[in-house]
Amino acid sequence: MTEYLLLRHRNRGEENIADLDTYLSLGGFEAYEKVVTTMTPQEVIDIVKASGLRGRGGAGFPTGLKWSFLSDRFPRYVVANSDESEPGTFKDREIMEHNPFQFLEGLMICAYAAQAEVAYNYCRGEFWELTQVLESKVRQLNDRGLLGRRVFNTDYSLQINNHLGAGAYICGEESALLESIEGKLGQPRLKPPFPADRGLYQLPTVVNNTETLTNVPLIISRGPEWYKSIGTEKSCGPKIMCLSGHAKHPGNYETPLGITFRELIFDLAGGIRDDKTLKAIMPSGASAPFLPASDEVLDTPLTYEDIPKIGSQLGSASIILLDETVDISWAALKTMKFFEHESCGKCTPCREGTYWMHHLLGRINSDQAEQADVDLLGEVAQQVVGKCLCPLGDFATSAVFSGIELFQQDFNSHIPDAANGADNLNKNK
Numbered sequence: 318m319t320e321y322l323l324l325r326h327r328n329r330g331e332e333n334i335a336d337l338d339t340y341l342s343l344g345g346f347e348a349y350e351k352v353v354t355t356m357t358p359q360e361v362i363d364i365v366k367a368s369g370l371r372g373r374g375g376a377g378f379p380t381g382l383k384w385s386f387l388s389d390r391f392p393r394y395v396v397a398n399s400d401e402s403e404p405g406t407f408k409d410r411e412i413m414e415h416n417p418f419q420f421l422e423g424l425m426i427c428a429y430a431a432q433a434e435v436a437y438n439y440c441r442g443e444f445w446e447l448t449q450v451l452e453s454k455v456r457q458l459n460d461r462g463l464l465g466r467r468v469f470n471t472d473y474s475l476q477i478n479n480h481l482g483a484g485a486y487i488c489g490e491e492s493a494l495l496e497s498i499e500g501k502l503g504q505p506r507l508k509p510p511f512p513a514d515r516g517l518y519q520l521p522t523v524v525n526n527t528e529t530l531t532n533v534p535l536i537i538s539r540g541p542e543w544y545k546s547i548g549t550e551k552s553c554g555p556k557i558m559c560l561s562g563h564a565k566h567p568g569n570y571e572t573p574l575g576i577t578f579r580e581l582i583f584d585l586a587g588g589i590r591d592d593k594t595l596k597a598i599m600p601s602g603a604s605a606p607f608l609p610a611s612d613e614v615l616d617t618p619l620t621y622e623d624i625p626k627i628g629s630q631l632g633s634a635s636i637i638l639l640d641e642t643v644d645i646s647w648a649a650l651k652t653m654k655f656f657e658h659e660s661c662g663k664c665t666p667c668r669e670g671t672y673w674m675h676h677l678l679g680r681i682n683s684d685q686a687e688q689a690d691v692d693l694l695g696e697v698a699q700q701v702v703g704k705c706l707c708p709l710g711d712f713a714t715s716a717v718f719s720g721i722e723l724f725q726q727d728f729n730s731h732i733p734d735a736a737n738g739a740d741n742l743n744k745n746k
């Protein structure tokens with residue numbers, strides 16, 4: 318089991334790794350010094366491209382490619398996305414709490430590659446205590462000359478600002494996040510233009526997830542081939558799997574991409590709590606379709622390319638386990654309550670649709686619904702999917718479509734004389 322763990326967090330097990338002297342004594346910031354003093358920004362981008370690193374914030378977009386898209390205008394910015402608001406995700410917090418300098422080093426290397434002299438770390442509002450700690454870490458880096466003017470006596474200067482959000486899930490969406498840093502209401506922008514062209518203050522900007530950036534120092538120091546040797550061809554490297562719900566041993570498991578659900582749940586996490594039977598998996602928090610706990614699903618590798626083949630997404634790997642006691646229509650209700658609350662209200666299908674889907678799921682769960690309500694739920698979801706400004710609207714429909722299709726009985730059990738809800742739903746698709 319342990320061979321899977323601790324691949325990426327440099328000396329994660331070391332006592333005091335969050336202490337700057339300890340981190341430096343273990344080779345910390347050597348990668349940063351190497352890029353600033355001996356490499357061009359383009360060479361750094363080429364190495365990250367060659368490593369196959371894909372974004373850990375949800376979409377799995379190739380990181381080096383993203384960095385190469387920046388428009389040829391200055392100044393530029395880089396932003397670490399530490400909003401971490403997806404239900405069931407708790408990896409970025411652990412990285413920043415336990416190994417803050419590896420994350421900051423990754424952000425600093427990213428800034429150098431982007432030729433940005435100002436970087437932001439956007440933390441969700443609930444991380445206010447952690448943000449204070451990060452502020453002190455940034456001050457230490459300034460005091461040691463690793464940040465500030467003319468680092469390592471070169472022409473390169475860099476400052477890092479920690480920015481605290483106000484606890485809105487939508488501010489994890491990169492364009493809403495940028496609006497929020499600008500002091501505006503955190504609502505997504507119409508895309509294109511993308512942040513690489515018009516990002517923070519309408520200037521070229523890289524936005525990367527905290528975990529993504531934390532991979533970068535080791536890619537520089539150990540080389541892209543080392544990184545590529547972990548995981549699968551299309552999903553390289555290690556990944557932190559956030560396992561929660563009815564796991565016997567929930568927590569963050571850092572594994573190579575490509576281990577199966579079965580290996581993660583049963584070999585690493587000890588199986589299901591109280592030895593109950595696993596019923597369903599939410600592989601990407603609230604945002605992706607439920608998966609049934611079939612053999613096919615359990616033997617599927619956790620990669621960006623394999624999970625879509627079975628009808629869901631890896632996302633940021635916030636894997637929530639639901640055992641046999643869970644009524645999936647109840648799980649869909651809880652999910653929808655979240656999305657109704659977090660919809661920013663900018664576009665009508667999402668604002669109204671999440672309200673109505675929540676209302677209908679509430680009626681079903683209080684045994685006051687008829688078959689027509691389940692059909693209407695599917696119809697409302699149809700009016701939302703593909704019709705919204707940002708992906709949150711689509712995310713909200715995932716639990717409805719997959720819940721009714723895969724766990725029809727859980728919806729029918731609340732309805733007297735229930736007909737074939739899933740059949741009706743399929744007709745509407």
Ligand SMILES: Cc1cc2nc3c(=O)[nH]c(=O)nc-3n(C[C@H](O)[C@H](O)[C@H](O)COP(=O)(O)O)c2cc1C
Nearest residue numbers: 372373374398400401402489490491525526529708
């Ligand atoms: C509704 C919504 C919420 C999101 N929340 C987060 C988040 O909390 N953290 C994150 O890194 N990315 C989040 N994303 C994805 C970001 O928009 C963006 O793709 C990501 O930060 C890019 O980083 P990466 O390429 O390193 O993955 C969210 C996207 C959407 C649509």
Ligand code: SF4
Nearest residue numbers: 661663664667705707
């Ligand atoms: S889809 Fe929802 S969260 Fe996204 S912009 Fe529209 S209203 Fe806001």
